[in-house]
Amino acid sequence: MSGFQPSWLALREPADRRARDAGLMHKAAEWLAKSGSVHVVVDLGCGAGSTLAAMDPILRAAGCNAHWRLVDDDPALLALAAERAARLGADAKTCRADLSDAAGAAIGNARLVTASALFDLASRDFVVALADAIAGAGAALYAGLSYDGSTTFQPSHPLDGIVVAGFNRHQLRPKGLGTGPSLGPGAARMLAKEMQARGYGVELAESPWLLGPDDRALAVEHVTGMAEAVGELAVLDPAELDAWKTFRLETAGDGRAMVGHLDLLALPGSADD
Structure with missing residues (x-):
């Protein structure tokens, strides 16, 4: 399960990097360092290696020597992730796997499981099965950049609310990561609930994209x-939707947008800490 083009991942990475909550990444590293200096870190849906690039320096600074297992089903993305890991001097091996079938097996002996922009694509049964696998391994979980359904624009347009609501509804369509509807904007909170039910201490932190003039290409x-996405639902007259799109594209160069995301950190045995 992947389906993302390298060009899209590269385009969004600067906004992702700015958005990530540094506090949660540092807490993950501190927790890992308490239980030794060498650990397996499994990155699910690794894409081109953005999570490794963001977290490996933090793990090293905390005294952790991470052995990364980079998991995706796209060989082209795995090759890019391996190249990036080599450039950064990270210890990493790639693992080609269909996450919808192999997430639990891929976790193996992981001490930390990571994923970014993944769980809003997943169904509830996938999240439940993965939570079971992570808890069974006694691993921690860092899940970054799950879309939370909040999007605002400046300047505003009368149809913003309708378009965002339609987009959020579209996000619930099955994406192939598990069976049934995707969790979409509810993913991070559902994941938090499942990890808490397994005795984990869970923290959520806001990690919004804040897009300005320098992010025009991503905004477009x-x-x-x-x-x-909204056009597929036919919730707006096509002419109205086209007018909204035209306005948004014309103002992308000097306007601003906020696209909400949530980061999650779940640590085992910390529910009452």
């Missing part, structure tokens, strides 16, 4: 994707 792709 984001607006285009939203319009395409």
